[in-house]
Amino acid sequence: xxxxxxxxxxxxxxxxxxxxxxxxxxxxxxxxxxxxxxxxxxxxxxxxxxxxxxxxxxxxxxxxxxxxxxxxxxxxxxxxxxxxxxxxxxxxxxxxxxxxxxxxxxxxxxxxxxxxxxxxxxxxxxxxxxxxxxxxxxxxxxxxxxxxxxxxxxxxxxxxxxxxxxxxxxxxxxxxxxxxxxxxxxxxxxxxxxxxxxxx
Numbered sequence: 154x155x156x157x158x159x160x161x162x163x164x165x166x167x168x169x170x171x172x173x174x175x176x177x178x179x180x181x182x183x184x185x186x187x188x189x190x191x192x193x194x195x196x197x198x199x200x201x202x203x204x205x206x207x208x209x210x211x212x213x214x215x216x217x218x219x220x221x222x223x224x225x226x227x228x229x230x231x232x233x234x235x236x237x238x239x240x241x242x243x244x245x246x247x248x249x250x251x252x253x254x255x256x257x258x259x260x261x262x263x264x265x266x267x268x269x270x271x272x273x274x275x276x277x278x279x280x281x282x283x284x285x286x287x288x289x290x291x292x293x294x295x296x297x298x299x300x301x302x303x304x305x306x307x308x309x310x311x312x313x314x315x316x317x318x319x320x321x322x323x324x325x326x327x328x329x330x331x332x333x334x335x336x337x338x339x340x341x342x343x344x345x346x347x348x349x350x351x352x353x
Contacts, residue, residue, distance in 0.1 A: 183292035227264035248286035287320035
């Protein structure tokens, strides 16, 4: 906080105190655009013994349609506030909360407040929930200065779901396994118009 910074530095922010307060808030807040994705071709190869399907697909990020995920530090527990499209599940079962608990189990982080502004339709194969969960992982990594390697973030994301790992890279990827094995795929849709329609 500005007062603590003043005491630590021996300086008086004076009229700049409001700006210092804003700067302090922004430095401890992570806001991410959790964009969705589309699948360009989807081959379901077989059903696995673990209940998942072995698949092969190219996932492509869609930047223009996204949820907003804001993560703030909290001295106590993990909490979730959601607005926008209704998320049809108990807050404790929301993938954002699962991401928080996973990071706490693995890295011992303190609490955090997650604010979700939901715009991506769910149940449409767009990976909106998966993108939200991965956005929380990446925000917590930055917020608590964990400095995880990409491979560690991919492992954490894969523990949350099948297409969550894709959003760690968020670039065109050839996805195999249950979707968690990634290989960069050279593809551009520049000059094309993408229309996404979710039937009622």
